[in-house]
Structure formats: C-alpha cells, structure tokens
Amino acid sequence: xxxxxxxxxxxxxxxxxxxxxxxWKLFAGVALAVLFGFSLEVVPGPEHxxxxxxxxxxxxxxxxxxxxxxxxxxxxxxxxxxxxxVIDRANNRLWLRRDxxxxxxxxxxxxxxxxxxxSGGEQRSWTFExxxxxxxxxxxxxxxxxxxxxxxxxxxxxxxPKRLSERRExxxxxxxxxxxxxxxxxxxxxxxxxxxxxxTHGCIRVGRDDLRAIxxxxxxxxxxxxx
Amino acid sequence: MIRVLRxxxxxxxxxxxxxxxILGLLGSGAPEDPDHSGPTLxxxxxxxxxxxxxxxxxxxxxxxxxxxxALTLYAGGAELRVYPVGEVRAGSRRAITWGVAEGADxxxxxxxADARIDPPIxxxxxxxxxxxxxxxxxxxAEKWIPPTPEEGVPAPRxxxxxxxxxxxxxxxxxxxxxxxxxxxxxxxxxxxxxxPRNWDRHRIRxxxxxxxxxALYRAFPLDAAFVAVLPKG
Numbered sequence: 460x461x462x463x464x465x466x467x468x469x470x471x472x473x474x475x476x477x478x479x480x481x482x483w484k485l486f487a488g489v490a491l492a493v494l495f496g497f498s499l500e501v502v503p504g505p506e507h508x509x510x511x512x513x514x515x516x517x518x519x520x521x522x523x524x525x526x527x528x529x530x531x532x533x534x535x536x537x538x539x540x541x542x543x544x545v546i547d548r549a550n551n552r553l554w555l556r557r558d559x560x561x562x563x564x565x566x567x568x569x570x571x572x573x574x575x576x577x578s579g580g581e582q583r584s585w586t587f588e589x590x591x592x593x594x595x596x597x598x599x600x601x602x603x604x605x606x607x608x609x610x611x612x613x614x615x616x617x618x619x620p621k622r623l624s625e626r627r628e629x630x631x632x633x634x635x636x637x638x639x640x641x642x643x644x645x646x647x648x649x650x651x652x653x654x655x656x657x658x659t660h661g662c663i664r665v666g667r668d669d670l671r672a673i674x675x676x677x678x679x680x681x682x683x684x685x686x
Numbered sequence: 687m688i689r690v691l692r693x694x695x696x697x698x699x700x701x702x703x704x705x706x707x708i709l710g711l712l713g714s715g716a717p718e719d720p721d722h723s724g725p726t727l728x729x730x731x732x733x734x735x736x737x738x739x740x741x742x743x744x745x746x747x748x749x750x751x752x753x754x755x756a757l758t759l760y761a762g763g764a765e766l767r768v769y770p771v772g773e774v775r776a777g778s779r780r781a782i783t784w785g786v787a788e789g790a791d792x793x794x795x796x797x798x799a800d801a802r803i804d805p806p807i808x809x810x811x812x813x814x815x816x817x818x819x820x821x822x823x824x825x826x827a828e829k830w831i832p833p834t835p836e837e838g839v840p841a842p843r844x845x846x847x848x849x850x851x852x853x854x855x856x857x858x859x860x861x862x863x864x865x866x867x868x869x870x871x872x873x874x875x876x877x878x879x880x881x882p883r884n885w886d887r888h889r890i891r892x893x894x895x896x897x898x899x900x901a902l903y904r905a906f907p908l909d910a911a912f913v914a915v916l917p918k919g
Contacts, residue, residue, distance in 0.1 A: 497889045499775035502752040502916055523727035530734035537741045537763025545766050549905035550835050559765060571832060572809060578817035591907075593744075593761065613816040656832050684761050686746065686907050 543682040544645070544673070546663055548589050551655050553645075553665065555676055562676065565669035566654045570661040575610055585610045587660040594639045594683040599674065603636035603646065604629050610660065633667060635674040639683060645673070732795040733915040740797065746910040747797075750774065750855075750892065753915060757892065759907070769902050772860040772893035776916050779887060793853065793888045794916040800850035801908045804878055805871065807839055841900025842871065846884070849912060854886030857902060860893040890914060 542557040548569045555563040570589035577583045607626045609619040620626060633647010648654070648664040658664075665673065733749060737760070740747040744762040751758070752774035759766040776794070812830070832838070844858035878884055894902065 495779055495781050497777050498780050499777040499889065499891055502774040502776050504752050504773060505755040523731055526731045527727055527734060530731060530738055533738050534734060534741065534763065537738070539764050543764060545764075547767065547901075547905050549839075550901050554767075556765065571812065573812040573814060575814045575816065578815050614814065616816065653831065655834050657835070657838075658830075658832055682764070684764055684766055686759070686761065686766055686905065 539682055542676050546685045563672050565665055568654050568659050568664040569657050570659050571657050575614055577613055589661050591685050596637045596679055596681045597640050598638045600636045603632045605632050635670050729915050729917045733913050736797045736913045740911055746907050748910055748912045750914040769898045775891040794918055798849035798853045798912040802848045803906055804846045835904055839904045841896045845903050852887035854889045856891045858893055863896045
C-alpha cells in the first residue's frame with residue numbers, strides 16, 4: 460500500500476514539475492520576446508502620401524519643401540544626360556534607360572563564372588565573368604567578325620592556332636558588336652534559346668531584335684552600368 | 687518547509703515574469719500613427735542629402751522610399767533598378783527604446799554600409815581543365831546548359847541584410863504571395879537570428895512580391911550603401 464502511494468506521489472510531483480517547467484519556459488519566452496523583440500511601426504506608404512516628390516503629390520510650401528526641391532534638382536543634374544544601358548548579371552536582364560524611363564527591357568545572357576585552366580603550356584587560367592562597374596561603349600561594329608582568343612580553342616580541346624586567319628569566325632556575334640574594352644562586348648548570338656542563362660565567357664549576348672533596337676539607340680561613349 | 691519555499695519561489699518567478707511581460711507590452715514604443723501621415727519633408731530632405739553625397743562619391747546605393755513604394759538602386763546619379771515595395775515597417779528593439787530620450791531616432795536618417803546577406807548565396811563554381819575537354823562539337827551546340835537564375839537561386843520567403851552598426855533589413859513576401867515552404871531554411875533562419883552577430887539594434891521590414899524579392903536577393907550588391915526615408919517617430 461505504502462509503496463503504491465509513494466509512486467503516485469512521485470508521479471504527481473513529476474507532473475507538477477513538468478507543468479511548471481513548460482509554463483516557465485512559455486512565460487520566459489514571451490518575456491524575452493517582449494523585452495528584446497522589435498517594436499515595428501508601419502511607415503506610411505503611397506496610399507497615405509500627403510507630401511513628397513512625384514507628380515501626384517500636392518504642392519507644399521515652406522523651407523523644408525524648398526530644400527527638398529533643390530536637392531531633387533541636384534540629384535536630377537547627376538543623372539546621365541544621354542541614353543544608358545543597365546545590366547543585371549544575376550538576373551540576366553538588360554535595360555535601355557533615359558531620363559528615369561525604361562526604353563527597352565531585354566533578356567540576355569551573361570558570364571557563367573566558369574574557370575578554365577590550361578593544363579600544359581603557360582598554365583594560364585580564365586574566369587568567365589561579366590565585369591561589374593561603369594563601362595562605356597568604345598566602338599560599334601556592324602556584322603562583326605570574331606577573332607577567337609586562346610581560351611576559345613583551349614576550351615574545345617584544341618591548340619590555339621598561330622595564324623590570325625585561323626582565328627577569325629563570321630556570324631557568331633550576330634549583327635552588332637558593341638565593344639566595352641578588354642575583350643568584353645555586347646553582341647548577338649546563335650543560341651537565342653539560351654538567353655536568360657548565365658552561359659557566356661563574360662560578354663553580354665542579346666537577342667536579334669533587342670540588339671537592333673539597342674544599336675539604334677546608343678553610340679560610342681554610351682555608359683554601360685553593370686551590377 | 688523546503689517544498690513550500692520552492693513553490694513560493696516558483697510562484698514569485700511566474701508572477702514576476704508575467705509583470706515584466708505586461709510592462710513590456712505597455713511600454714512597447716510609440717503607437718502607430720493613427721492618420722498615417724506621409725513621410726515628413728525633413729525625412730525626405732535628410733535622405734536626399736545623403737543620396738546626393740553618395741551620388742557625388744560615385745557610390746552604389748539604395749534608397750528605400752515607402753512613400754513612393756519603391757526601393758531604388760543607384761550607381762552614382764544613375765538609376766539602375768527600381769524594386770516596387772509594399773508595406774514597410776520600422777523600429778528598434780524594445781530594450782533600446784525604453785526610457786531613451788529624444789535623439790534616439792538618429793538611426794532613421796543615417797547612411798548604412800558594409801552589408802551582409804543572410805542566407806548567403808552559394809554559387810557552384812565550374813572548373814574546366816583544358817586537357818579534359820573532349821573534341822569540339824561541330825554542330826555548334828552548347829554542351830552545358832546552366833539553370834536559369836530563378837532555378838539556380840529560387841526566391842526565398844524572406845531574407846535579411848545586416849548592415850554594420852546594427853541595422854537589419856528584412857525583405858519578406860507580401861501577404862497573399864505564394865512561395866514554396868522550406869522548413870530547413872526556416873529553421874536555419876531561426877537559428878541565424880539567435881547568433882550575436884545578427885543581433886541588430888534597429889530593423890526595417892519590407893514586403894515585396896515573390897518576383898521582386900527573388901530578383902533583389904540574387905542581385906543584391908553588398909557594396910551598396912542604404913538610405914531610407916523614415917519619418918522620425
């Protein structure tokens with residue numbers, strides 16, 4: 460009898476302790492969240508906009524308003540004056556922009572990030588990435604002929620030829636090549652089905668129709684911003 | 687006797703915890719702006735001042751403007767990309783805002799830099815050794831077809847960008863947006879938040895569509911500074 464009663468008491472105690480433990484953890488969790496959590500407030504969005512920049516905003520007056528106006532003018536002056544190209548490498552997108560407007564959006568292909576290592580010879584190495592930063596179109600060539608660099612042969616398991624004529628390839632760059640320097644170009648492609656994928660050796664491949672539109676809108680000196 | 691004392695101690699601890707919780711709820715920062723007034727001109731002027739300085743320095747930077755519903759990426763004075771945003775929430779840790787005098791809102795107008803993204807993106811590097819390549823494909827077909835950006839790095843349900851000096855920006859799916867649940871990623875995110883290095887002092891939560899969220903996550907330039915148009919609380 461005594462043994463059974465003892466076991467019951469022990470079980471009751473165990474239950475009590477577990478219950479208290481769970482409650483304690485629950486309370487402690489809530490307390491910690493309340494103490495150290497974030498107090499976030501909604502920041503008024505466009506639907507609540509009373510004052511601000513943009514055509515829809517009502518006119519405002521006062522010194523703060525004139526400060527905003529003058530700062531906006533300063534920002535506006537720092538915009539590129541001419542049409543410029545923006546390239547998003549991670550999403551394989553290209554935009555032709557001017558005065559804050561998007562004139563054209565294109566799905567493109569950018570660098571694959573692949574590393575090519577030469578096993579023999581000079582043991583050179585190439586990383587096929589599209590370089591981020593601010594570039595300029597240095598020259599534009601219609602119906603360009605590609606002079607294949609060494610890596611184009613090594614990648615195919617061939618030795619690079621010594622004669623220049625053996626390096627020349629017609630048609631593979633499409634109708635236009637916009638030269639960005641250091642061997643990087645914006646050009647056409649034979650493989651339009653692969654647009655949107657990171658597959659190039661660092662150049663930016665563009666579909667035929669988009670390339671035609673881009674070539675019409677830009678010239679030597681046009682800024683190309685790659686991020 | 688000891689049992690009674692133990693029970694009393696436990697009871698006192700529970701009551702104490704409850705009191706702290708209630709006090710916390712009562713003192714949880716300023717209430718929401720009832721009339722949802724727009725961002726103040728001062729906040730806008732502060733952000734524009736910072737943006738012009740960054741543009742002059744030819745820096746890459748983001749401007750988050752809840753009033754315009756946009757997160758804009760600039761390179762110098764040139765607009766690179768505009769990401770539409772939905773609801774934006776901002777605030778500090780309750781433990782920081784308690785009893786702190788005016789001026790604690792300075793964080794709302796400052797420029798943030800040195801970003802770190804969580805979860806980080808791991809890209810598989812493909813290495814080719816020139817010897818190992820087989821004979822060229824004379825048909826000219828590409829031998830290796832990489833995934834699309836969306837396949838390679840799918841849009842997460844949310845991600846964090848931690849800036850040095852204590853700002854965490856959480857980019858999350860807007861209500862009603864669908865994305866596959868990833869329990870492993872959710873657990874990982876929960877654990878990551880507990881790491882001391884991720885203990886931000888201030889937080890901004892930005893809601894976006896799945897498409898924009900994925901595009902931003904894949905392309906987020908970590909060298910970009912960050913400015914927000916946040917009216918002082």
